[in-house]
Amino acid sequence: MALHKENPIDGSTIWPIPTGGPVLILGEGYMSIRSVSVDILALLTCLGGSWSCGGNVDSSSESPRAIGAAHIETTRDGTDVDPVVHCSSPSAARYSDWSTPVNLGPIVNSEFNEQNAQLLKDGLAIYFSSKRDGGVSDQDIYVTRRASVDSPWKPPVKLGPPVNTESADFAPNVSIDGHLLFWASNRPGGHGNADLYMSRRDDPNDDHGWGEPVNLGPKVNTGDFEQAPNYHQNAEEGGGNLYFNRGNPTLNLADLYYVAVSRDGVAHGDAVQVPGLNTTGANEQAASLRHDGKEVFFFSNRPGGWGDLDIWTSTRRNTHDVWSAPVNLGPRINTPVLDVTPNLSFDGLTMILGSNRPGGVGGNDLYVTTRSKHVNDSDDEDCAGDL
Structure with a gap:
């Protein structure tokens, strides 16, 4: 699986995943994802940095959905947007979400x-x-x-x-x-x-x-x-x-x-x-x-x-x-x-x-x-x- 340059402006690279999986664009300080899946979110918990994600997600909930340390945010009015996936570092993946205070x-x-x-x-x-x-x-x-x-x-x-x-x-x-x-x-x-x-x-x-x-x-x-x-x-x-x-x-x-x-x-x-x-x-x-x-x-x-x-x-x-x-x-x-x-x-x-x-x-x-x-x-x- 070879890496090759995709964006000459910011020097990001594109990583095609086999078997029709999502496409990850790896750049300095961020990662973009299309066709987000649970498997990929699990992968993200093993990587540092914070990521943005293009494409629509189920935005029926007003609060972010979380898998491990990765969080998908949607607009507060529930409209379809390009969500943002946050993960501050692998250490955050060690823990469950916080309970309601x-x-x-x-x-x-x-x-x-x-x-x-x-x-x-x-x-x-x-x-x-x-x-x-x-x-x-x-x-x-x-x-x-x-x-x-x-x-x-x-x-x-x-x-x-x-x-x-x-x-x-x-x-x-x-x-x-x-x-x-x-x-x-x-x-x-x-x-x-x-x-x-x-x-x-x-x-x-x-x-x-x-x-x-x-x-x-x-x-x-x-x-x-x-x-x-x-x-x-x-x-x-x-x-x-x-x-x-x-x-x-x-x-x-x-x-x-x-x-x-x-x-x-x-x-x-x-x-x-x-x-x-x-x-x-x-x-x-x-x-x-x-x-x-x-x-x-x-x-x-x-x-x-x-x-x-x-x-x-x-x-x-x-x-x-x-x-x-x-x-x-x-x-x-x-x-x-x-x-x-x-x-x-x-x-x-x-x-x-x-x-x-x-x-x-x-x-x-x-x-x-x-x-x-x-x-x-x-x-x-x-x-x-x-x-």
Whole structure:
């Protein structure tokens, strides 16, 4: 089966498939397909990049149809169009689609805003921020616990001082070993609108054992706001990168950044923008990475969304690659209103997000969505089989 040039303008090549199958046009950064079939969509999950597809598909559904990591989009009015098939990388094919988000209920949620939630590694605690005390403080950090993964969540408890103050303290993130806490605060003594802070504790199960907060310093914090830290460690005993967003409070725009942070919570070097995830004139916030560093979720108001703020995802083949073009999670996860602050569990199978969609308890509520990992998958192998 020989490859030959088809398009002299962009240098794409055409790959004819035997026995009357579809025609694949392979070009730099994209792939075009005609006569899309399930077999070809299965093949696409084994290839990186994103693809466009010419021809008509069944457009009876308003939401994208998904096979593995490949998604076919149609117009919202159901008309026949040239659909777009998205697949950010082979690693996305490891998992099923996300389930419909479920409200965590009136024990965890309140009539006020709850968001920036993190399910800790053991699955038995959720740290989050809320203004549920009715205005005594701007925002505070709370924790809710449960006895087992099948048990109900207990009423949330405020962390108290020195983590919480009369100022806004929000967007908590706990290291995978439970000894470090990162969060945002506009308490006095910072460098700008809101800064990132760190605290340590000896007992990973003592929610009131956090030590004196430490400002991460001027190489991380600026005169703008820094929020939504997410500490991605290489291993429990090692350091890693702290992801966060930095933005202008007047323009209400933010970009995603990261900085190297040691195991003891000390930042090293200057914070830099995350390549491939930011869009000029848009708001990107609250990055949450899978434990292997190959998948990220964040929220944004970039074009192509379903509402005011949507949750997007991107993947990469290894941690040294640039992130793929972000893909919207679609209308099962996103709504016409606010869908924000996604946070992925350590095993990558559960995500907690904030949303003010109809049917909630009040304000922004916390919702949970889950997915499963495909059978016979491994972290070292994205795809198997012969082409």
